Amino acid sequence: MAFEVEQKILDDFVKNKGLKHSSQRKDILMAFLRTEKHLTAEELYSLVRKKNPAIGIATVYRTLKLFCDCGLSRELRLGSEAVRYEHLYGHEHHDHLVCLTCGDFIEVVDPEIEHLQEKLARKEGFTLQGHKLIMYGICQGCKE
Amino acid sequence: MAFEVEQKILDDFVKNKGLKHSSQRKDILMAFLRTEKHLTAEELYSLVRKKNPAIGIATVYRTLKLFCDCGLSRELRLGSEAVRYEHLYGHEHHDHLVCLTCGDFIEVVDPEIEHLQEKLARKEGFTLQGHKLIMYGICQGCKE
DNA sequence: TGTGATAATGATAACCATTTTCATTACTGT
DNA sequence: ACAGTAATGAAAATGGTTATCATTATCACA
Numbered sequence A, B: 001m002a003f004e005v006e007q008k009i010l011d012d013f014v015k016n017k018g019l020k021h022s023s024q025r026k027d028i029l030m031a032f033l034r035t036e037k038h039l040t041a042e043e044l045y046s047l048v049r050k051k052n053p054a055i056g057i058a059t060v061y062r063t064l065k066l067f068c069d070c071g072l073s074r075e076l077r078l079g080s081e082a083v084r085y086e087h088l089y090g091h092e093h094h095d096h097l098v099c100l101t102c103g104d105f106i107e108v109v110d111p112e113i114e115h116l117q118e119k120l121a122r123k124e125g126f127t128l129q130g131h132k133l134i135m136y137g138i139c140q141g142c143k144e
Numbered sequence C: 001t002g003t004g005a006t007a008a009t010g011a012t013a014a015c016c017a018t019t020t021t022c023a024t025t026a027c028t029g030t
Numbered sequence D: 001a002c003a004g005t006a007a008t009g010a011a012a013a014t015g016g017t018t019a020t021c022a023t024t025a026t027c028a029c030a
Helices: A004-016 A023-034 A041-051 A057-069 A111-123 B004-016 B023-034 B041-051 B057-069 B111-123
Strands: A073-076 A084-087 A095-099 A105-108 A127-138 B073-076 B084-087 B095-099 B105-108 B127-138
Touching (some): A004 A023, A004 A057, A023 A084, A041 A057, A057 A084, A111 A127, A111 B127, B004 B023, B004 B057, B023 B041, B023 B057, B041 B057, B057 B073, B057 B084, B111 B127
Parallel strands (some): B095 B127
Antiparallel strands (some): A073 A084, A095 A105, A127 B127, B095 B105
């Protein structure tokens, strides 16, 4: 539970950009890494407050943006609600399968779909840099 | 340029739901159908104002929601900006290939990807109802 | 080790797209 | 024509997120 690698990624990024270290960022990083849930800024905010009640929500937003910039996390926009953030380091690329009834979602990946996307983009003259695939349906549990 | 079919779809929907007809909705529908662009509510608002300067932005929002409910349009969330709306009636299903440099996008579709999604969802116990696939890259023009 | 330059913070105001409220107006079936 | 109710427009409210700004913390270097 030390997350040395992630810390190093952040530290290196901070150093390279000429930014400065801060204890708040470390608190936020730890809270973020300790859960595998896809949190919103608000949710992470209330988690971090348990350790550091003085922290401000603006710092959480700023820090989450920083995490995305240094490749530790990724924004997840599933609908019109608040943006969620998911871990990126040490996690395979994946897409999402969302249940329209209970709102739950699972992570999935299909190498063939990935490959076909690449092919499709190339056909259109695009150099593919990423994609977002969200599938919506009714999950097993909700069908019963 | 009469869009009788689309008008009928809306009229039927309105009738079935016990709603009432309104001239504003018709103005908004016409403005919406007359462009193939993917407009935001604000953009459509300024288009409609040319015909009917008295119209309110709230009505545009309400009406766009109605269009989505009756299957005439679909929300398009490409990023953090305002939601865009695209025609649904008379338009094949398609996904989007967005250029990260110029912001332009094209519509694409790959039946095999569609099929693989279906298969993937089924494997996870989901009944697929829809999906959203956005691919990001650099377009031909921007590479030069 | 102190110091100056500057990044980070927290509180709060501002922002912006969207939704709600509410009084008024317009449809619609009878 | 009338009653019932949906639709409208203006404005306020909402909610997530970002900007502002005075203060505090960090860091390279003297």
